[in-house]
Amino acid sequence: MPNVDIQATVTELQALLGDRLSTGASILDQHSHDEAYTPPVLPDAVAFPETTDEVSQILRICSKHGCPVVPYGVGTSLEGHIVPVQGGVSVDTSRMNAVIAINQSDLDAVVEPGVTRMQLNDALRASGLMFTVDPGADASLGGMAATRASGTNTVRYGTMADNVLALEVVLPDGQIIHTGSRARKSSTGYDLTHLFIGSEGTLGIITKLTVKLHGQPEHIAAATCAFPDIASAVETVILAIQMGLPLARIELLDEVQMRGMNIYNPDMTLPETPHLFLEFHGTEAGVAEQVESLASLVEDHGGSDFAWATKTEDRNRLWKARHEAYYAGKALRQGTEGVVTDCCVPISALAECIARTKELIADSGLMAPLVGHVGDGNFHLLILVDPDSTDEMARAGALANKVNMLALEFGGTVSGEHGIGLGKRKYLAQEHGAAYALMGVLKKAVDPGNIMNPGKLVTLN
Structure with missing residues (x-):
């Protein structure tokens, strides 16, 4: 990037943060990559802010010196989102990890960006509420909002975009703004909350989130069932959706993945054919009705080998295996x-x-x-x-x-939940047409210096 003064940036940040500005080799390496198979690039320094005001001051300093800034959660993204391709400062929000408020009556919580989904659900345990977006990894909520994460619960509870009510965001020049509110709907101007959800750190740094919560279901049942082919499994799901069955999770694993599951999990001996992994939430009677309806559809489409799990430990074991599908696949x-x-x-x-x-x-x-x-x-x-x-x-x-x-x-999208990062930017013009150019206009308006996660999502001339 032109006119970048890295040394001046580091000197000012050290004065601001002290030992919370690191240039140590191991810390730089940790922030050079995510879970994607993307060549790592070292940042010049890593900042560990603890407050919104510190994030604001960091961005003011970086903006003044033209220094690139890459927000960092816990590093679980999958398309090279957090690779600092032009160097600069990686801003690690892991120390901003307070659950600020749990509003039981309103079914929402206010959290800092470094709070992880498991941390929030642990804090909610006694309240009878739960945060439902589950991408598998114990990702930070700031990162989940920035990448518009979803996961196994999406079919019933929605993506991150459906579960964020409001944000506090620090813009590239250090200005602090608030979008949305704790109200469940609004007709007041542009929907800026959803502009930042999925922006992958290219417009600012999220420093606070207000997220929706849901009641913990009275009864939960999970199951697996085998099918002779993928078409039969998918047709079963389509009919279940069309019938309005409120399934909480419907996961497909093909025969190759099932072979890996059995290798990686020695106590798992499921047939190596396409499978559905399912979960039902509701009252005991409601779940029983859902199960009966789905079982009939499964039978009609040649499904078999139902294996049920109603005990918490059995359900957790089942979904742990599903969440570890990446490692099970590599076992092949x-x-x-x-x-x-x-x-x-x-x-x-x-x-x-x-x-x-x-x-x-x-x-x-x-x-x-x-x-x-x-x-x-x-x-x-x-x-x-x-x-x-x-x-x-x-x-x-x-x-x-x-x-x-x-x-x-097929009229779809190149990413349902992993996001764009470095890996998929080349497809955006084809997917979005003229709307992709508008994304560039928005980027330039919010970040004219192009310091926020440069090289991702859109390219500025």
């Missing part, structure tokens, strides 16, 4: 790395899109287990590659590209 081919991609299509197109994806996998000669939040048309591939093989890396990239283009062909 020891010594490999995973190139991860996701896309999302209208649910009516999901079966055909997956069938064609499986053909693309076969043509690539690679192994790529598939899992999906099938209730909302979102699926993921874990493409297993030898990271030292230029050929395999090239084939993995070509496969991911074809799957992304296939999603657009």
Whole structure:
């Protein structure tokens, strides 16, 4: 970036933060990468603010010196979002981790950005409430908002975009703004809250969130069931959605992923055919009715081998296995790395899109287990590659590209929940058309110096 004075930036930040401004090798390395298979890039320094005012002062200093700023939560993103490709300062919000308020009557909570989803749910345990967005990793809520996270509960409770009421954000020049309110709806101007949700740190740093909470269900039942093929499993889900069954979770795992699950979890001996992992929330009578209705659909579509889990420890074991699908997939081919991609299509197109994806996998000669939040048309591939093989890396990239283009062909999106980061920016113009140019206009208006996570989402000339 032109006119960047890194040394002056570091000197001023050290005066502000003391030993909470680090240039140590291990700290720089930790903040050079996320969970994506993306080449790491070291930041010049890492700042650990503890208050909104400190974040504001950090951004004022960085803005003055033209220094790039990359917000950092806990590093669990999957598309290189937090890689500081132009160096600069990584702003780690992990010390801003207070649960400020739990408003039981209004079903909301106010938290700092470093609070993780598990930390919030631990704080809610005695209240009878829960925070429902569950991307699998114990991500920070600030990061989850910045990437518009979702996960296994989305089909019933919605994504992060549906569960954030208000934000406090520090803009690139250090100005502190507040968007939204604790009211459940508003008709007062532009929806700035949702401008920042999914902005991936390119417009500012989130320093406070007001999030929706939900009552803990009286009764929960989880199950797995096997199908002869993916089309049968997906058709079952489509009919369940059309019937209005309020399923809390509907996860698809293909036969390749199921083989990995059995390898990684020695006590799991499920048939190595496509499976649905399901969860039902409600009253005991309501859950029983949901189960009966779904069981009938499963039987009609050739499903079998129902395995039920109603005890908390059994349900936790089941969903722990699902959340560890990445590691289970890697168990299929020891010594490999995973190139991860996701896309999302209208649910009516999901079966055909997956069938064609499986053909693309076969043509690539690679192994790529598939899992999906099938209730909302979102699926993921874990493409297993030898990271030292230029050929395999090239084939993995070509496969991911074809799957992304296939999603657009079906009227979908190149990412249902992983986001854009470094990996998928090249598809945005095709997906959004003229609206992508408007994103650039917004970026330039909010961040004219292009210091906020430069190189991500949009490119400024």
